[in-house]
Amino acid sequence: MPRTNSAVGNVTEVTDAVTSTSAARATADSPVTVRLDTGLVARLDTRDPRYGAWRSVLDDLRAAGLPVYVEVEPGSGLLTELLVPLLVTVEDIRDPGPDGAAVEIELRISHARHFLPRDDPLFDELLSLLSRAHTNGLPVLVTESPTTHEIIDVRLLPKAAPPAERRSAPEPPADVTTAAVTLGQAQAMFALVNGQTCCSAAPSAPGIPFTYPDDGCWARAHEMCRLMINAGAQPEKIWIYGALRVATGNHPACEVGWRWHVAPVLRVDDGAGPQVYVVDPALFPGPVSQATWTGVQGDPGAFTALSTADVFYRDASGVPTYDPTYADTNQTLVRYRGALQVRSASVDGPPPYPQCLTRPAGVQWFGTLEPGVSRRWFTFGWPAAWHVVWSVMPLTICAGAPQVSWTVGVERADADHVTYWITVRNLSPRTVRFEGRYDILSR
Amino acid sequence: MWTGVQFTGSLGASETRRWFTFNWPVAWHVVWYMMPTSPQVGAPQLDWDVAVERASSTYCTYWLTVRNLTQANVAFEGRFAVLS
Numbered sequence: 384m385p386r387t388n389s390a391v392g393n394v395t396e397v398t399d400a401v402t403s404t405s406a407a408r409a410t411a412d413s414p415v416t417v418r419l420d421t422g423l424v425a426r427l428d429t430r431d432p433r434y435g436a437w438r439s440v441l442d443d444l445r446a447a448g449l450p451v452y453v454e455v456e457p458g459s460g461l462l463t464e465l466l467v468p469l470l471v472t473v474e475d476i477r478d479p480g481p482d483g484a485a486v487e488i489e490l491r492i493s494h495a496r497h498f499l500p501r502d503d504p505l506f507d508e509l510l511s512l513l514s515r516a517h518t519n520g521l522p523v524l525v526t527e528s529p530t531t532h533e534i535i536d537v538r539l540l541p542k543a544a545p546p547a548e549r550r551s552a553p554e555p556p557a558d559v560t561t562a563a564v565t566l567g568q569a570q571a572m573f574a575l576v577n578g579q580t581c582c583s584a585a586p587s588a589p590g591i592p593f594t595y596p597d598d599g600c601w602a603r604a605h606e607m608c609r610l611m612i613n614a615g616a617q618p619e620k621i622w623i624y625g626a627l628r629v630a631t632g633n634h635p636a637c638e639v640g641w642r643w644h645v646a647p648v649l650r651v652d653d654g655a656g657p658q659v660y661v662v663d664p665a666l667f668p669g670p671v672s673q674a675t676w677t678g679v680q681g682d683p684g685a686f687t688a689l690s691t692a693d694v695f696y697r698d699a700s701g702v703p704t705y706d707p708t709y710a711d712t713n714q715t716l717v718r719y720r721g722a723l724q725v726r727s728a729s730v731d732g733p734p735p736y737p738q739c740l741t742r743p744a745g746v747q748w749f750g751t752l753e754p755g756v757s758r759r760w761f762t763f764g765w766p767a768a769w770h771v772v773w774s775v776m777p778l779t780i781c782a783g784a785p786q787v788s789w790t791v792g793v794e795r796a797d798a799d800h801v802t803y804w805i806t807v808r809n810l811s812p813r814t815v816r817f818e819g820r821y822d823i824l825s826r
Numbered sequence: 827m828w829t830g831v832q833f834t835g836s837l838g839a840s841e842t843r844r845w846f847t848f849n850w851p852v853a854w855h856v857v858w859y860m861m862p863t864s865p866q867v868g869a870p871q872l873d874w875d876v877a878v879e880r881a882s883s884t885y886c887t888y889w890l891t892v893r894n895l896t897q898a899n900v901a902f903e904g905r906f907a908v909l910s
Contacts (some may be wrong), residue, residue: 418906580881662854782882785877
């Protein structure tokens with residue numbers, strides 16, 4: 384028995400109740416109607432601050448033929464929760480016993496760590512479903528809490544439902560004769576793929592959700608390789624397996640846990656012989672050496688393997704899966720763009736998360752502005768003799784239009800000190816985080 | 827600190843127009859200012875404001891809106907200084 388008033392199904396229709404030319408569109412009287420192939424009909428309140436994000440996710444999932452998890456308020460029929468389920472199989476179930484707070488569930492394909500909390504009222508039922516799927520090799524739709532990856536819903540699917548994986552025998556080691564590039568060329572390849580970063584609060588195709596580090600690295604890596612190959616490069620992939628923990632500013636908990644991870648690599652030769660450099664915008668602002676890449680992942684006992692670029696997924700024993708048409712890649716990217724958008728619309732807001740960030744030199748404060756909002760900050764005790772200029776830099780990635788502007792006011796507080804008043808305006812229809820910067824031109 | 831001219835532009839009487847310039851490293855602290863190259867004595871000729879877009883983790887785009895405060899054409903330089 385799943386959670387009361389929850390449903391999982393494919394979106395068949397998302398309909399405005401009135402035409403878009405009607406002035407009454409954004410009122411409680413004109414909710415958007417959502418239909419699932421399960422027969423569920425629900426309403427989406429256009430006044431809900433999550434409306435825009437949820438509407439976009441519903442449209443994207445519908446276009447991609449992917450399912451959605453919803454919770455519906457009894458009586459009103461309003462959507463109260465929307466999440467993006469994973470279509471996976473159960474690889475392993477690790478139960479630490481009754482003293483453990485949660486059972487860890489290993490899902491394929493997913494590099495995130497997933498947990499089934501023992502105190503969940505549905506623990507026994509969900510564990511039973513997962514065990515059945517594990518034993519019989521059945522695909523399941525698994526829905527989890529967006530931040531903690533605690534499983535809240537499991538639906539068994541018929542065995543033939545997911546697309547057949549294109550597996551083959553363990554592949555030989557990657558061809559080490561792949562043409563090397565200069566570090567400058569590797570940096571250009573990094574810029575190429577990093578330039579495809581999707582808007583965190585409104586991700587859309589073909590953007591890559593680098594700011595959702597929780598899961599989906601194999602699809603990000605496959606898409607990055609496609610872009611690099613189209614640009615004339617010969618990337619490979621590096622896979623790492625272990626109890627990985629990575630610090631990140633793009634998760635509200637400031638870190639993510641992985642069982643494995645993958646990213647493209649290029650062989651860089653600046654005269655000292657080819658060295659493997661990893662291109663991983665989810666972790667670094669530029670290409671890094673293999674040692675640097677493995678070093679930040681928190682498990683000295685982790686092991687790595689190289690593969691050719693065409694391997695979509697490689698399990699820990701080395702068995703590869705392929706996605707030559709990029710169909711699985713694109714579906715996976717849709718799923719995790721959706722997860723990013725749902726998170727950005729939640730109380731956590733869009734990444735990055737200020738509690739995870741360290742203030743660099745020349746940054747006075749971190750701020751957050753809701754869509755279209757202006758707000759004023761002040762900072763006092765600045766020597767009046769100093770020549771100081773102020774600027775603002777968005778932290779929330781969203782290419783395509785200006786996000787913030789600012790004005791500066793100043794108050795002479797006493798003979799020796801001034802207070803600066805900085806008004807920052809969010810020009811966009813989405814929440815923007817930013818840093819307030821100063822430069823002292825002379826003292 | 828270093829300075830430069832990123833673009834030149836001109837505005838008709840009372841005209842306002844926006845320029846953008848992209849692929850600026852986000853780690854750079856950059857300030858923008860305009861300098862008229864059409865002499866005209868007696869009153870301010872231009873004002874401007876700056877907005878920023880974070881295009882990726884490493885690059886940003888600056889959007890510069892320049893306003894001609896006069897009733898004559900004004901040509902100008904779009905100048906920048908990289909402070910750090």
